[in-house]
Amino acid sequence: MNFKRIIPPLTLALLLSGCGNVSTDDSGASAAEASSVSEISASSDSSPSDNSPEKETTSSVESTVADPNAETKKELAEYTALFNTPEYNGFLTKSFSKPSEIDWDVVMTAGGGISDKNLTSEEIEDYRVLSNYSFFDKDKFIVIRRSDLEKFALKHTGEALNTDEHTLPWSYMYKYDSFYNFHWDYDDKTYTCFSIEKDGSDLTLRFQMDDNSHVGKSADRIVKATKTDDGLLIRSNEIQWKDGCDPDQSFDIDLADNGESLTFYTYKGYSGAARFILTKGGNVVSTGTLSGVRDDSSIYVKTLTAVGFFDFNADGIKDIVCIGDSDNGKNVILYESVDTNYNYEQCSADETVEKMIDGDLTLNKVKKALLGDNTEGIYNTYNEAYAQVAKLYNMSSSVYGYDYGLIDGNGDAIPELVINGASTTSLFTFENGHIHCLMQKWGWGAMGNHGYEYAPGKNVYFNDNSDYAGAIHYDSFMMPSEGQELQTYYSVKTNYFKDEDKDGIPSEDELAANSDMEYSESYYENHTGVEMTQEELETKVNELWNYDYKPLQGDADYEGLITVLQNS
Missing domain, CATH: 2.40.128 (Lipocalin)
Incomplete structure (x- = not known):
């Protein structure tokens, strides 16, 4: 898109005399467009890039538009303020070419201005149970009623949003027909609107992120919207990745x-x-x-x-x-x-x-x-594919080197390849002529992570982890997921302290009161997305617990693995 600039007579005179540094690019606009579309811009901000940056830390083209009049400045300031509210800020996070492509998870990150703060103690307690009494900060708690989300989408896009319990990838409770999440503001971004192009009620707004770099993830955003009596209908957001690229x-x-x-x-x-x-x-x-x-x-x-x-x-x-x-x-x-x-x-x-x-x-x-x-x-065989993967690890610089091994993870005729570093574990299987990475250098040995185990032939992997010097213990049962790394299907959190204040973490007083570690309380969690009763969940977890597990550990060096692969 060619962004046109309104040039005052004095500036135009300077341009024609060769003394100015003002550029006008109307080459892509027809006469009809020029008469029906206008643009107002703020001179203090950067204009769209020409892909040839001189410095990494600044926008690639400095705006040379003359100071806008007071009305223009006011309008730019109004859109800047509007899109820095929770209601509109989320629309700038990701690109979308039409409302049906909107990622409502990011739009609702800060609550979208519709987070319900009037929660009963019963609802809060129900959430605590749902989340296994994990850390709770009421000030950061976001609650979106499903009906409110549908109203929000219709108001801001003009299109109906058909929702279900999976529309937002958050915690969801059927009892309240609501989504639950926390919003941590350390990654919030703010923006400045520096350009408005108008075509009747249709607007093209250009925003610059408020940081020192305006390329890559900090590139400008171009929002298309329609102005109505009730606000703006958001049509699209395009992140300008090309700005400043090579x-x-x-x-x-x-x-x-x-x-x-x-x-x-x-x-x-x-x-x-x-x-x-x-x-x-x-x-x-x-x-x-x-x-x-x-x-x-x-x-x-x-x-x-x-x-x-x-x-x-x-x-x-x-x-x-x-x-x-x-x-x-x-x-x-x-x-x-x-x-x-x-x-x-x-x-x-x-x-x-x-x-x-x-x-x-x-x-x-x-x-x-x-x-x-x-x-x-x-790669016609797992032997060839595993040899290539092992070759890469052997070529990689590592002070401690790697241990390699073949295990029977799922009971089929093809073994899995495990590679251990000093404090990492990687795991691969072979499917349809290619390797499938199940674990990519997963860490262990620090922060209470005791490492990984597997149940031979069962396709189940186990990890136990501790926090707060063992006061909280986690057991996780993982299984392969199509095309992805291992996913946790079931987990158990055990508190070795009495959580009197129900905040999910041990205080000094709670630890002192339970110093003998005789008290424990376990919370089971189902991560499969398939509904289960508490009894069904505990039965399934106990079944998994009763498997025989072995350490997920290789016992050969690189040459030893290659010899095994060549002879099997």
Whole structure:
């Protein structure tokens, strides 16, 4: 979209004389559009980017529009104030091209101005029971009545929203037909409206995030809305990911070869490392910073010279290879996919890859170093796929190294691969020619986490964890989820103290009163989404508890695992 500027006569004279720095771009607007559409802008804020930033910490193009008149300033201030209220602020968080695409979870994050604060003590107590008496802060508590959500959606979009108990991914109680959540304001964002384009009652509002960087996650928002007597009908919100990106290293890409298009944006690093943002449907699915460690020193890739996409971790989804210039010369940074939702994590095999390559770093040389002769990434057996995964771990820098092993997790003919670091556990299975990551470097050994176990042949994994020096104990039973890591299906929270104030955490007095640890009370939780009675839940958990569990631990080094894979 071309944003037109209203230029006063004096400014226009300066422009024509070559003394001004004002740009007008009406090339995309017809005469009819110019007569029916007008724009008002605030001169103190940045105008839309031309994708060529000079500094990372500032907007890429400074506004040169003359000071708006008092009425214009007032209108801009009114929309700034409006969209910094809980009622409207959430509409700026994520992109959507039409109301049916709105993520009501983020719109309602701060309550949307409709959170019910008039709760009875009975409702609060019912929620405590539902949430197993977890930490409770009434001031941060958000309660959305389902009927109020439907009214809110109709008022703010003009379209009916058909809701059920799953419309918001929050706690829900049928008794009150309401959703429950907490809102922590540490991540709240504020915005300034600096441009209004009008076409009758239709508005195009441009907002700038109130921080020092106006690219990437802090990019401008363009909201289309219709003004009514009751307020605004929100039509769309478009985050301007292209603003300030490196157009030479930003691409549309199908990462899973399934026809699903994503966009990979990169942003140069001026004072630090370059970074990337991967979007799907206009919203972030993954981000990355192009930095690493070489010979125990940090390196920061500031400018990308090449980006490649190919699957080097055998999961069937293309991974990301970035080559660029740092103060140390040319470096490669690797990011690998960890699930089917296009989440990516940095792979620390990059330093080893650089040492394996003679001469210039190129994408073909990196691919050869990572995949060897299997450049197509085809795996006919679990043996081949597991060998590739283990190769990546062996190439990754680690002071303590890794232990590897094969286990029988689900009782079929294909074993699972477990890889243990000093304080991490990873777990993989093999499905349809690719690996499926069940655990990606899950931590243990700190903060009361005792590690992970599995029930051979049962497809059940167990973790026990403690908090407050053992005063609260958690038992979690996990199972595989299609395309994702292990998910907790059932859990038990046991308090080894009497929670007199019902806040879910032990006070010093409560701990002192229960110092002998003889008191305990357990709370069972069902995470499956399938309704169960308390008796059914406890029966199921007791069944899982009675399985025989073994430590989820490998017992071979890399060479030992490769030998086993080659001979099985």
